[in-house]
Amino acid sequence: MDMDVTRMPRYYPIMADLEGVPCLVVGGGTIAERKLSGLLECGAAVTVVAPEWTDGIEAWRQQGEVELRAKRYAPGDLADAALVFAATDSREVNRMVCEQAEAEGRWASNAAEPESGRFVVPASLRRGKLLLAVSTSGASPGLAAQIRDELAASYGDEYEAMLEFLEAFRQEMKHRLPDERARRAWARRLLTADLPAVVRSGGWETFCRARLAELRQDPAYRHEPPAGSDK
Incomplete structure (x- = not known):
C-alpha cells in the first residue's frame, strides 16, 4: 500500500491530576x-x-x-x-x-x-470514578470516538454507584482487615458477582449492606481500628 503515512509516536498512557494546574x-x-x-x-x-x-x-x-x-x-x-x-x-x-x-x-x-x-x-467516557480512555495515537480520532461510544453501551451509569461502594469497602478492609490474602479474597468475591445487574435490579443497597455485614463477621476483622488510625 503506497501511501504517505506520518510516523506517530508510541504514546505512554497516564492519568493526570490537573486540579489548579x-x-x-x-x-x-x-x-x-x-x-x-x-x-x-x-x-x-x-x-x-x-x-x-x-x-x-x-x-x-x-x-x-x-x-x-x-x-x-x-x-x-x-x-x-x-x-x-x-x-x-x-x-x-x-x-x-x-x-x-x-x-x-x-x-x-x-x-x-x-x-x-x-x-x-483521548476520547473518554466517565462514569463517576470510572474513566475509560480510547486513543488511536492520533491515527483516527473518529474511530476512537466510535469505540468510546460502543463502550458507553456496556458501561452505564450503574458503574458510578458500584465504584462508590467498592471504594468504601476497600477502605474498610484496608483499616480493619490486616490479612492481605483475606483482602484479596474478599475483592475477588465481590467482583465475581454480576454487580451491574444487581444495581439495575434495584437491590443494590440491600446487597451493599449484606456484604458489609459479612465482612464484619470475618474472623480476621478488627472491630477496633489499629493504633494511630483515624478510622
Whole structure:
C-alpha cells in the first residue's frame, strides 16, 4: 500500500491530576470549547486566547471559570502554562504554538495535527470514578470516538454507584482487615458477582449492606481500628 503515512509516536498512557494546574487553550471555536470543557471538569486553571469565541466559552467567562484574552496568539501567552492546547482553525498557528511550547520545555497538544504535539487527548467516557480512555495515537480520532461510544453501551451509569461502594469497602478492609490474602479474597468475591445487574435490579443497597455485614463477621476483622488510625 503506497501511501504517505506520518510516523506517530508510541504514546505512554497516564492519568493526570490537573486540579489548579495552569493550562492554556489557544482558539475559541467548537474544538477549543470541547478541550475547555474537559479541563474545567478536572478543575484546571484555564486561560483562553482567541480573538472570538463560542457562546459556551462566553458563558464560562461570565461565570468566572476561565480567564479569556480577546486577542490573537503571541509567544508571550505561553508564560506560566503547564499544558498548552493548540485548537485554532489555522494549521500554521497550531504548529507555531507547539513549536514555541517545545522550545520552552512546555507540553503542547495540536488538535489538527497530533504528531506535532507532545501529547494527545483521548476520547473518554466517565462514569463517576470510572474513566475509560480510547486513543488511536492520533491515527483516527473518529474511530476512537466510535469505540468510546460502543463502550458507553456496556458501561452505564450503574458503574458510578458500584465504584462508590467498592471504594468504601476497600477502605474498610484496608483499616480493619490486616490479612492481605483475606483482602484479596474478599475483592475477588465481590467482583465475581454480576454487580451491574444487581444495581439495575434495584437491590443494590440491600446487597451493599449484606456484604458489609459479612465482612464484619470475618474472623480476621478488627472491630477496633489499629493504633494511630483515624478510622
